Amino acid sequence: MVQTFTEAETSRFARIREGEGELNIHYNDCDPGSARETVVMLHGSGPGASGWANFNRNIEPLVAAGYRVILLDCPGWSKSDSIVCNGSRSNLNARVLAGLTEALGLARVHILGNSMGGHSAVAFALDHPERVGKLVLMGGGTGGASPFVPMPTEGIKLLNGLYRDPTIENLKAMMNVFVFDPSDLTEDLFQTRLDNMLKRRDHLENFVKSLAANPKQFPDFGPRLGEIAAPTLVIWGRNDRFVPMDASLRLLAGIPNSELHVFNNCGHWAQWEHWQAFNALVLQFLSR
Numbered sequence: 001m002v003q004t005f006t007e008a009e010t011s012r013f014a015r016i017r018e019g020e021g022e023l024n025i026h027y028n029d030c031d032p033g034s035a036r037e038t039v040v041m042l043h044g045s046g047p048g049a050s051g052w053a054n055f056n057r058n059i060e061p062l063v064a065a066g067y068r069v070i071l072l073d074c075p076g077w078s079k080s081d082s083i084v085c086n087g088s089r090s091n092l093n094a095r096v097l098a099g100l101t102e103a104l105g106l107a108r109v110h111i112l113g114n115s116m117g118g119h120s121a122v123a124f125a126l127d128h129p130e131r132v133g134k135l136v137l138m139g140g141g142t143g144g145a146s147p148f149v150p151m152p153t154e155g156i157k158l159l160n161g162l163y164r165d166p167t168i169e170n171l172k173a174m175m176n177v178f179v180f181d182p183s184d185l186t187e188d189l190f191q192t193r194l195d196n197m198l199k200r201r202d203h204l205e206n207f208v209k210s211l212a213a214n215p216k217q218f219p220d221f222g223p224r225l226g227e228i229a230a231p232t233l234v235i236w237g238r239n240d241r242f243v244p245m246d247a248s249l250r251l252l253a254g255i256p257n258s259e260l261h262v263f264n265n266c267g268h269w270a271q272w273e274h275w276q277a278f279n280a281l282v283l284q285f286l287s288r
């Protein structure tokens with residue numbers, strides 16, 4: 001029988017040191033009870049994003065395969081403390097991930113990062129190589145300009161605009177660019193996402209302040225990708241209008257032990273748009 005989980009029953013908090021203070025960090029812990037390995041999933045930077053919202057189609061198959069799945073809500077999202085990030089948000093998230101894995105006694109984890117989560121996974125792998133098993137980078141992994149697509153991309157412009165003016169119309173405009181086939185997006189999904197956004201206007205305001213303080217929240221790790229020894233699966237949507245597919249080629253070229261899978265007819269949310277094939281791909285990669 002497939003074990004099912006709810007957000008509420010898996011909801012946890014941990015206090016993580018950051019600088020001179022502490023952050024109250026929310027995460028979901030989906031533990032089958034007999035797991036030998038842990039997969040940490042890191043969400044993207046959109047308004048109202050959370051681990052659960054990004055990865056709810058990916059949790060149960062991984063738990064059914066025996067993995068403990070932890071969904072970290074980065075500072076500035078969901079039920080975690082808010083923060084103004086004046087430096088690298090990729091490295092801030094990596095420090096929080098380091099604190100959480102230490103608090104949970106996890107010496108080594110696999111990391112599945114979506115967009116900003118991918119950038120943060122790479123930052124963590126560069127700072128703590130001994131604590132990374134395998135990496136799955138999906139729609140992210142490094143900042144830096146595309147040689148082919150005008151930046152900021154149309155998707156990022158809509159994302160930044162939504163932070164400034166959080167309306168259902170602007171949310172729909174962003175989400176319709178987010179995925180290749182918007183027909184799968186429901187009014188319920190929009191409303192849930194809008195409710196999550198409006199519950200934490202401090203997150204919205206602080207993201208705008210962070211961008212003003214440092215427009216390059218996600219550094220270009222290109223020169224350091226060769227340091228990553230972890231086996232890495234890069235997954236992208238060919239029709240990604242947020243972080244263009246050529247970023248996947250930079251990751252493939254830079255990370256020595258990496259491979260790339262591109263989903264056709266897929267936007268920026270491969271783990272949601274093609275979830276069955278995505279889950280099978282990830283499980284096969286992790287099991288090797």
Ligand SMILES: O=C(O)CCC(=O)/C=C/C=C(\O)C(=O)O
Nearest residue numbers: 043044045046047049115116218
């Ligand atoms: O700007 C970047 O490089 C990262 C963009 C990003 O992380 C966007 C992700 C958005 C979501 O995952 C979401 O809104 O659910």
